[in-house]
Amino acid sequence: xxxxxxxxxKWDRCLADSAVKLGAGFGLxxxxxxxxxxxxxxxxxxxxxxxxxMAYSNCQHDFQSxxxxxxxxxxEQ
Amino acid sequence: xxxxxxxxxxxxxxxxxxxxxxxxRPSQLCRGYATSGESGVSAGKIIGASVLVVGGGVGGTxxxxxxxxxxxxxxxxxxxxxxxLFEVALGPAPYSxxxxxxxxxxxxxxxxxxxxxxxxxxxxxxxxQKSKTEAPATSGEQKEASSEVAQIISAAGEAVSIPAPGMQxxxxxxxxxxxxxxxxxxxxxxxxxxxCEDSHALKERPPEEVAARxxxxxxxxxxxxxxxxxxxxxxxxxxxxxxxxxxxxxxxxVQAVNAHAQILKEAMDNSEVPAExxxxxxxxxxxxxxxxxxxxxxxxxxxxxxxxxxxxxxxVIDDAKKSRISGTKSYVLAAEENLHHMIVDLDNAxxxxxxxxxxxxxxxxxxxxxxxARDEFQRELDSITxxxxxxxxxxxxxxxxxxxxxxxxxxxxxxxxxxxELAEHRVREQQHIExxxxxxxxxxxxxxxxxxxxxxxxHKSELQIEQERKMEEVREVMETEMRTQLRRQAAAHxxxxxxxxxxxxxxxxxxxxxxxxxxxxxxxxxxxRLTQDQLDNFTLDINTAYARLKGIEQxxxxxxxxxxxxxxxxxxxxxxxxxxxxxxxxxxxxxxxxLQSAVEAIRxxxxxxxxxxxxxxxxxxxxxxRGVYSxxxxxxxxxxxxxxxxxxAMIDETRNSLYQYFLSYLQALLMFHxxxxxxxxxxxxxxxxxxxxxxxxxxxxxxxxLELAAKFVNQLKGESRRVAQDWLAEARxxxxxxxxxxxxxxxxxAMGLGTIQVQ
Numbered sequence: 001x002x003x004x005x006x007x008x009x010k011w012d013r014c015l016a017d018s019a020v021k022l023g024a025g026f027g028l029x030x031x032x033x034x035x036x037x038x039x040x041x042x043x044x045x046x047x048x049x050x051x052x053x054m055a056y057s058n059c060q061h062d063f064q065s066x067x068x069x070x071x072x073x074x075x076e077q
Numbered sequence: 078x079x080x081x082x083x084x085x086x087x088x089x090x091x092x093x094x095x096x097x098x099x100x101x102r103p104s105q106l107c108r109g110y111a112t113s114g115e116s117g118v119s120a121g122k123i124i125g126a127s128v129l130v131v132g133g134g135v136g137g138t139x140x141x142x143x144x145x146x147x148x149x150x151x152x153x154x155x156x157x158x159x160x161x162l163f164e165v166a167l168g169p170a171p172y173s174x175x176x177x178x179x180x181x182x183x184x185x186x187x188x189x190x191x192x193x194x195x196x197x198x199x200x201x202x203x204x205x206q207k208s209k210t211e212a213p214a215t216s217g218e219q220k221e222a223s224s225e226v227a228q229i230i231s232a233a234g235e236a237v238s239i240p241a242p243g244m245q246x247x248x249x250x251x252x253x254x255x256x257x258x259x260x261x262x263x264x265x266x267x268x269x270x271x272x273c274e275d276s277h278a279l280k281e282r283p284p285e286e287v288a289a290r291x292x293x294x295x296x297x298x299x300x301x302x303x304x305x306x307x308x309x310x311x312x313x314x315x316x317x318x319x320x321x322x323x324x325x326x327x328x329x330x331v332q333a334v335n336a337h338a339q340i341l342k343e344a345m346d347n348s349e350v351p352a353e354x355x356x357x358x359x360x361x362x363x364x365x366x367x368x369x370x371x372x373x374x375x376x377x378x379x380x381x382x383x384x385x386x387x388x389x390x391x392x393v394i395d396d397a398k399k400s401r402i403s404g405t406k407s408y409v410l411a412a413e414e415n416l417h418h419m420i421v422d423l424d425n426a427x428x429x430x431x432x433x434x435x436x437x438x439x440x441x442x443x444x445x446x447x448x449x450a451r452d453e454f455q456r457e458l459d460s461i462t463x464x465x466x467x468x469x470x471x472x473x474x475x476x477x478x479x480x481x482x483x484x485x486x487x488x489x490x491x492x493x494x495x496x497x498e499l500a501e502h503r504v505r506e507q508q509h510i511e512x513x514x515x516x517x518x519x520x521x522x523x524x525x526x527x528x529x530x531x532x533x534x535x536h537k538s539e540l541q542i543e544q545e546r547k548m549e550e551v552r553e554v555m556e557t558e559m560r561t562q563l564r565r566q567a568a569a570h571x572x573x574x575x576x577x578x579x580x581x582x583x584x585x586x587x588x589x590x591x592x593x594x595x596x597x598x599x600x601x602x603x604x605x606r607l608t609q610d611q612l613d614n615f616t617l618d619i620n621t622a623y624a625r626l627k628g629i630e631q632x633x634x635x636x637x638x639x640x641x642x643x644x645x646x647x648x649x650x651x652x653x654x655x656x657x658x659x660x661x662x663x664x665x666x667x668x669x670x671x672l673q674s675a676v677e678a679i680r681x682x683x684x685x686x687x688x689x690x691x692x693x694x695x696x697x698x699x700x701x702x703r704g705v706y707s708x709x710x711x712x713x714x715x716x717x718x719x720x721x722x723x724x725x726a727m728i729d730e731t732r733n734s735l736y737q738y739f740l741s742y743l744q745a746l747l748m749f750h751x752x753x754x755x756x757x758x759x760x761x762x763x764x765x766x767x768x769x770x771x772x773x774x775x776x777x778x779x780x781x782x783l784e785l786a787a788k789f790v791n792q793l794k795g796e797s798r799r800v801a802q803d804w805l806a807e808a809r810x811x812x813x814x815x816x817x818x819x820x821x822x823x824x825x826x827a828m829g830l831g832t833i834q835v836q
Contacts, residue, residue, distance in 0.1 A: 004801070063733060067730045
């Protein structure tokens with residue numbers, strides 16, 4: 001049971017995370033746009049893009065996590 | 078990627094270029110060094126110095142190894158292949174020769190030679206000498222026989238060294254015989270023994286008989302000896318007595334003669350004694366004369382008797398000598414000695430008597446002369462004065478002057494006559510003396526001759542006796558010598574006999590033992606056969622009875638066993654049925670009850686059945702603890718799984734980004750695949766597509782073949798597989814459990830069927 005619901009869980013997390021990040025990015029963008037960048041739009045876009053990007057990256061990492069190999073470099077004697 | 082490869086290629090090329098460039102460097106360097114000058118010399122110097130040092134070391138090692146072989150060995154041991162170098166340079170290594178062992182002393186030879194000597198024992202004298210010297214040296218090493226021989230040798234040596242009192246031998250012979258004077262029989266006895274043994278080589282007389290015979294012989298001899306000794310003693314005593322008597326008689330005669338002579342002399346000398354005294358004197362003289370005569374006669378008689386006895390005893394002694402019995406020798410010798418002494422004494426006594434007699438004769442002659450002179454004077458006186466009596470000495474007052482004158486004239490005339498006679502005698506003195514001397518000489522010669530003859534006789538007899546004694550002694554020595562040799566021979570003989578007898582004994586023993594063993598084995602065989610037959614019969618009977626008993630027992634047991642089996646099978650079947658029932662308790666989505674209790678029941682019902690045990694052990698753990706899912710549940714779950722698997726069909730190890738996820742979803746959306754596809758009999762490679770596999774699996778599921786569906790699902794790869802993993806595990810568990818249950822059921826039914834007895 002856990003295996004097939006694993007994917008759904010992953011999606012849930014992903015979406016939640018992306019929503020959070022997006023919102024956070026958006027908000028920060030707004031904040032920065034308002035505070036530092038004289039109400040330009042680009043910080044908002046930048047922030048939301050940032051947030052989306054981060055969310056995407058996190059999502060990807062989460063989906064890739066079973067296939068990621070963590071190896072140790074062993075020096076040849 | 079390409080860029081990376083390009084970069085790598087550039088780097089490699091650069092490296093190659095660098096290497097190529099660097100390869101030119103050393104020659105440049107060398108040239109550079111050559112041009113500079115001092116660096117090349119130093120290198121050459123270094124090389125030369127190192128070569129020199131190495132060569133010096135090697136050469137020094139070789140030289141020292143030549144000098145000290147131990148060093149060479151050490152070097153060879155520590156440095157491999159150095160021994161080859163040393164061989165080339167110096168030649169093979171010297172090896173130390175081990176010191177040869179000293180040759181073993183041939184002590185055995187001595188012993189054998191001595192034993193040989195012992196064994197031969199033909200030349201007693203020389204061998205005895207040799208053996209005497211060697212016996213004390215090797216006495217400790219000799220065997221029993223040789224020790225005996227050594228004893229004999231020592232005894233012989235003892236006998237040889239002591240020249241000879243016969244008594245010693247006699248004393249040694251004490252333990253053989255009873256009396257002490259039978260020692261002389263010892264040489265006779267072993268000789269006789271040997272003779273007996275030789276003559277009765279086949280028939281061995283018992284030692285008691287031999288001893289009895291010997292004792293008898295000894296007794297006879299002893300009797301003879303005792304008789305002889307008795308006779309000798311008797312004769313000797315008689316002779317001694319008589320000789321003593323003779324001697325005493327002679328002595329008495331001597332005394333009488335001396336007395337008579339003395340009295341006569343007195344009578345002659347004392348002419349002034351008055352008449353009565355004179356007559357008494359004459360009477361005593363007569364008596365003395367009578368005594369003398371008697372004594373002389375007696376002495377003569379005694380002498381005769383003694384001489385007779387001596388003769389007799391001489392005869393007896395000669396007889397004894399002739400009898401040749403060895404034991405009598407001592408007696409004979411003693412008797413002879415006694416005889417000799419007696420003869421000597423007798424002769425001495427006779428001489429004394431003769432001396433006394435001659436003296437008496439002289440005195441008698443003197444007396445006669447005096448008597449005749451007196452008679453003449455008396456007659457003259459009578460013629461002149463007839464009336465004067467013989468006792469004229471007392472009549473001086475009665476005579477007249479005429480008588481006196483005539484007497485004086487007569488006296489004067491007598492004196493003249495005597496003077497003339499004296500002158501004549503003086504003139505004829507020399508002649509008379511010569512005559513007398515001649516006579517004396519003759520007499521002396523005669524006496525001397527007789528004395529010499531007597532002395533010679535005595536001496537001769539003494540010598541004879543001495544010689545006989547010496548002969549006796551020598552004979553004894555010889556006897557002992559002979560005895561020892563005989564003893565030795567006897568010993569050698571006994572040894573030989575012993576050996577022969579031993580050999581014979583061995584042979585006989587062997588033969589008899591063989592015989593005995595044969596007979597024994599025969600008997601044994603017979604006995605064994607009999608017992609074997611008996612045993613066989615008995616065994617047969619017992620076996621039949623036992624077999625029957627066993628058959629009965631087995632029948633009964635098998636009955637019991639069969640019933641037991643039936644019961645067990647029944648129980649097993651029941652428990653398996655229970656298990657099956659628990660399998661059916663799955664409802665909806667939830668799994669069945671844990672199968673633990675049912676399994677325990679099965680285990681309890683047939684604990685000794687390995688098959689069931691194995692099967693029960695093969696049940697997956699989750700089924701026991703948690704239970705398994707039913708097929709329907711799995712079916713339902715499968716659809717979910719299927720959908721999901723379709724969605725992530727493109728995701729695997731290499732493709733797993735979000736973009737790929739998106740693509741995969743798109744594919745699943747757009748892919749229209751038949752839901753169920755009948756799987757082919759064989760799978761080909763293009764059948765391993767996810768969608769196809771899933772359709773095959775759903776087909777199988779729809780047709781109730783969970784196993785095949787699971788197999789298909791097992792072929793999924795990548796994310797689809799991961800998604801389906803849990804389902805697959807559950808399906809596997811369910812399948813396993815079902816399989817085991819089926820097997821158990823089949824088994825229980827089979828067992829149950831097997832226990833039914835067809836009547």
